[in-house]
Amino acid sequence: MNIANLVAEKGSAIVPMPLQIKAGHLLYKAKRKAGIYKEFPEFVETTVPDVSTLAIDDIDVSNPFLFKQNRWESYFKRLRDERPVHFQKNSLFGPFWSITRYEDIMFVDKHHELFSSEPFIVIGAAPKELSVEMFIAMDPPKHDVQRQAVQGVVAPKNLKEMEGLIRSRTQEVLDSLPLDKPFDWVEKVSVELTARMLATLLDFPYEKRQKLVYWSDLAGGGAATTGGSNDTDELFRGMADMAKHFSQLWREKEAKTAAGEPGGFDLISLLQSNDATKDLIDKPMEFLGNLALLIVGGNDTTRNSMSGGVLALNQFPDEFTKLKNDPSLIPNMVSEIIRWQTPLAHMRRIAKEDVELNGQTIKKGDKVVMWYASGNRDERAIDQPDQFIIDRKGARNHLSFGFGVHRCMGNRLAELQLRILWEELLARFGNIEVIAEPEHVQSNFVKGYSKMMVKLAAK
Amino acid sequence: MASITFIEHDGTEHAVEIEPGKSLMQTAIDNGVPGIDADCGGECACGTCHVIVEGKWISTTGSASEDELQMLDLTPERDDNSRLACQINTSEAMDGMVARLPEFQM
Ligand code: HEM
Ligand code: FES
Numbered sequence: 001m002n003i004a005n006l007v008a009e010k011g012s013a014i015v016p017m018p019l020q021i022k023a024g025h026l027l028y029k030a031k032r033k034a035g036i037y038k039e040f041p042e043f044v045e046t047t048v049p050d051v052s053t054l055a056i057d058d059i060d061v062s063n064p065f066l067f068k069q070n071r072w073e074s075y076f077k078r079l080r081d082e083r084p085v086h087f088q089k090n091s092l093f094g095p096f097w098s099i100t101r102y103e104d105i106m107f108v109d110k111h112h113e114l115f116s117s118e119p120f121i122v123i124g125a126a127p128k129e130l131s132v133e134m135f136i137a138m139d140p141p142k143h144d145v146q147r148q149a150v151q152g153v154v155a156p157k158n159l160k161e162m163e164g165l166i167r168s169r170t171q172e173v174l175d176s177l178p179l180d181k182p183f184d185w186v187e188k189v190s191v192e193l194t195a196r197m198l199a200t201l202l203d204f205p206y207e208k209r210q211k212l213v214y215w216s217d218l219a220g221g222g223a224a225t226t227g228g229s230n231d232t233d234e235l236f237r238g239m240a241d242m243a244k245h246f247s248q249l250w251r252e253k254e255a256k257t258a259a260g261e262p263g264g265f266d267l268i269s270l271l272q273s274n275d276a277t278k279d280l281i282d283k284p285m286e287f288l289g290n291l292a293l294l295i296v297g298g299n300d301t302t303r304n305s306m307s308g309g310v311l312a313l314n315q316f317p318d319e320f321t322k323l324k325n326d327p328s329l330i331p332n333m334v335s336e337i338i339r340w341q342t343p344l345a346h347m348r349r350i351a352k353e354d355v356e357l358n359g360q361t362i363k364k365g366d367k368v369v370m371w372y373a374s375g376n377r378d379e380r381a382i383d384q385p386d387q388f389i390i391d392r393k394g395a396r397n398h399l400s401f402g403f404g405v406h407r408c409m410g411n412r413l414a415e416l417q418l419r420i421l422w423e424e425l426l427a428r429f430g431n432i433e434v435i436a437e438p439e440h441v442q443s444n445f446v447k448g449y450s451k452m453m454v455k456l457a458a459k
Numbered sequence: 460m461a462s463i464t465f466i467e468h469d470g471t472e473h474a475v476e477i478e479p480g481k482s483l484m485q486t487a488i489d490n491g492v493p494g495i496d497a498d499c500g501g502e503c504a505c506g507t508c509h510v511i512v513e514g515k516w517i518s519t520t521g522s523a524s525e526d527e528l529q530m531l532d533l534t535p536e537r538d539d540n541s542r543l544a545c546q547i548n549t550s551e552a553m554d555g556m557v558a559r560l561p562e563f564q565m
Binding site: 106109110140144147148151152155156157394396397401403404405407411412 | 496497498499500502503504505506507526529530532533535536562563564565
């Protein structure tokens with residue numbers, strides 16, 4: 001048992017949450033100093049080789065530059081065609097299986113009794129001392145109980161209440177954009193809009209909303225977890241700060257309710273009004289985990305879909321014309337954007353027993369990575385998968401939200417935000433032109449953009 | 460003709476012919492009944508083909524598997540008579556059955 005859990009169970013009510021994380025951080029640093037933990041090597045960028053020059057066994061799709069250098073398509077195509085269930089024994093993240101075809105990914109995702117989500121769902125390992133408890137990384141029955149407690153906040157019924165607010169906040173952002181002048185779409189639109197949405201969802205102090213983005217980027221971008229470039233000490237400090245802010249928010253809401261103010265539709269109000277979760281604050285790691293999961297889950301996923309859609313319409317200009325001629329295609333296009341972009345490239349599992357899959361034997365205890373990014377381009381399941389087709393038939397049948405009990409809880413919120421964005425964009429602008437190659441994020445998990453320069457034209 | 464009636468949340472009714480052996484989800488989709496997304500294509504893995512079967516008909520549809528119950532648990536609009544339409548095989552015995560669509564799919 002690690003210190004965080006120990007403290008959480010034994011003395012959570014007395015030890016404030018940020019201090020618990022600080023204690024975990026000290027322990028982590030001590031272990032690193034004592035050589036128990038090795039510092040994860042920093043990734044140094046080199047040119048990703050042409051996949052046809054490699055032996056099949058040497059292909060390592062955990063290389064975080066595959067997406068950054070935009071070489072991933074040929075790599076996964078080769079795996080799908082030649083070795084759809086592929087074993088890489090020597091990656092920096094340890095040995096792992098890659099599942100690359102649509103049908104096999106569906107199989108793994110559905111069978112949680114064969115493939116466990118514990119202890120974590122990205123390819124690398126998170127520091128043990130920071131084991132906040134997220135239900136995305138729990139198996140049933142514990143997962144089901146925790147998810148049910150919070151799913152109301154993003155349930156379509158609640159979203160209907162929030163739609164007006166999301167729309168007006170989107171309008172504000174779009175109305176502030178310059179015409180005929182280059183700017184970074186990622187920073188000005190995608191990041192800003194998702195920050196506003198998260199602040200709305202949590203009723204988080206609006207002027208501090210960039211903090212949500214910062215914490216979430218920290219949590220998702222470690223070298224050891226996803227091949228990113230964040231350092232672990234910064235992660236601990238960020239998580240302690242997040243714990244502090246979230247406990248404050250909880251206490252303030254509690255005080256307001258006690259003073260007779262009506263409860264809102266935000267996450268914390270909902271948690272406090274539900275018997276199963278009204279004392280969640282007394283279980284700090286679970287409390288933190290649930291909140292962190294919502295901000296991480298809803299941050300770069302939606303952000304990169306907002307950027308990805310613009311890029312896709314620039315790469316497929318006929319589709320842009322089609323869209324302008326028929327804005328009723330927006331809902332279908334939203335699904336197509338989410339498929340084409342696949343904002344989360346993978347989810348990871350651990351085999352709970354030996355499993356035979358597509359001619360390979362996965363051994364109990366092996367790491368299994370479902371590459372949604374590959375399954376969404378599987379010619380066997382999807383017609384012309386590399387094409388972006390806004391009126392594609394069956395556009396909803398993509399893998400980007402996963403399937404089975406862990407299927408994305410925020411899927412309707414993501415779709416709603418993207419639908420509103422495109423409705424408001426078409427109402428304002430005649431064109432959104434990407435004027436330079438976008439920059440891609442360094443990660444094997446987050447498939448997205450760090451910069452994308454665009455120019456807007458009036459309608 | 461043996462038929463099943465789907466009732467949308469707003470009350471719109473759709474009577475569709477039963478093709479024995481076809482799933483209730485596919486029957487709805489093939490007849491253009493709105494309100495069923497079927498994102499996973501019938502794999503019991505997305506929960507977006509949720510229907511609420513009326514009254515006594517629930518026993519005619521057979522019983523839900525463990526997997527189905529687990530997916531239904533994630534559906535905010537779950538009801539005692541909730542089923543996933545992709546897990547119901549239609550038959551002539553369902554002539555006259557009514558299935559209501561929830562306001563939203565998960
Ligand atoms: C386009 C946007 C999004 C994509 C592509 C996406 C993708 C995913 C994926 C792949 C999973 C895991 C599925 C599996 O293991 O089978 C997941 C789970 C989850 N997502 Fe999303 N997500 C998006 C938006 C959001 C938003 C906006 C939120 C919340 C505000 C959110 C919250 C969650 C949560 C809480 C889970 C865990 C569900 C569970 O374990 O039961 N996601 N998402
Ligand atoms: S179609 Fe996905 S659960 Fe029925």
